[in-house]
Amino acid sequence: MSQPLFKGLFPALVTPFRDGAVDEEAFIRLVERQIDGGVHGLVPVGTTGETATLSHDEHRRVVELCVATARGRVPVIAGAGSNSTEEAIELVRHAKAIGADAALVVTPYYVRPSQEGLYAHYAAINAAVQLPVVVYNVPSRTGTDISNEVLARLSKLPNIIGIKDATSDLSRASMQRLMCGDDWVMLTGDDPTGLGYLAHGGHGCISVTSNVAPEQTAAMYNAALSGDWEGALQHQDRLIRLHRALFSDASPAPTKFALAHLGLCTEDVRLPLVVASEASRAEVLAAMRDAGVV
Template identity: 85%
Template sequence: MTDPLFRGVLPALVTPFRDGRVDEDAFVALVERQIAGGVHGLVPVGTTGETATLSHEEHRRVVELCVQTARGRVPVVAGAGSNSTDEAIELVRHAKTIGADAALVVTPYYNRPSQEGLYAHYAAIAEAVQLPVLVYNVPGRTGVDISNEVLARLAKLPNIVGIKDATSDLTRASLQRVECGEDWVMLSGDDGSGLGYMAHGGHGCISVTANVAPEQTAALYEAAMSGDWAGALQHQDRLVRLHKALFADASPSPTKYALAHLGLCAEDVRLPIVPASEPARREVLEAMRAAGVI
């Protein structure tokens, strides 16, 4: 397999708010900070970007801003999922229109389709829009888990190119690599097990931690991609508390608190997410110190 376009660390970007609206200036600055920190791609309007509480207009605007700011320096994988197939197609079509490099499409949540329904959902998207699609499997949030057998079928479709796997099941990762073929792109969706996922044949991680520590997470995945596992483990040891602390409260409130502490954006979140609790704040600060961020 040649090096995939989607590899290394890709931050699942937060969407900064101020006075109830998207803070576009802060978002652009955060994107520039990520690129300067050496990340390998950008993922706007995923779960960490609070896509569930963005309006459709805001969603589209944030993707456009990300693509415009990146200016082709790193690939942009636009969040474009929905539990309505027609709506997902429209979001993927928009991502293609404004120049995103791929779309990240979550398994349909709440309506809990069958495995055949999941296949039909992604197949319809792949047929409707000629843009690379990464399947996002996060059963803890969606209530549905897409099987390796279905992924192996999807891997045969030209536009379904890989997965963001947030199951933390490393045995599944090895089996999936074998079943889906050498061109299947495998990105972890879990910072804590991301290094292990790389050892099982993964290509990188769509990362929450990178929002706070882009240079440190980029260094971890650079080491792993070059086969320097000892060096990657050293980076992991410095970051592992931060991986955990950023989920000490409902995400992305701890991440936004960390960014606010660094003076990069307000810690504003949208209901039903509320600002990080005091115990979570203390844990975040301790983890930031351990990671060398402050």
């Protein structure tokens, strides 16, 4: 069995704003904090990075900043999804051109393609760009759920290397591992069930919680990946409230509130998102104390 390059903890990085623009200095600080905290890789401009409200120029700039700041210390999986196949191809081409290690490509949202359409979408990207692609399945946001049967077909293509699974359905992970083979990279996108996902054969997590608590979250994944399940469970127990609190309001507003509380960036989000509610803030602060962040 070959070991995947992409395993462990990959923060789904927020995109900080100041006065309506991307705060590049704050973004660089956040990337350095994640690397210092022991994460195993970085994921810019995913859902948590508010990619839906970034211009194309901003999107590309954030990926460039992430790659330049990482300087090869950890791999970068660049968000590059779109509901247009041609646009997704262009974003994956850009990710390759500036030195990203892989691209994260969400299932096309809103248009709700058929399963055959989903296969054709990723097959077109596979044929167009020689860069590893991680399929991002998050049906609660996209309205489309890519089946294990289609993933098994995609796993045979040279550039489609794995999944970010945000379905929270752990039984699918076991079946997918059997259907897609040992080289298929399996990353969860659901922090609360991340430990269980590893137990089902997963390799790691693209994490929201890591934005706030990189050291604590990395410690959990390091313990699990080394076979220390009891230690990993202890970390999970300290983090579970934070996992949930960061989704107590529309994401990433609670995460940005937590980072602002730590003095790392503003809590600004772009419409139609608004800052976290008072109830969410209280829940986040209590959870940060549980996790040992404050």
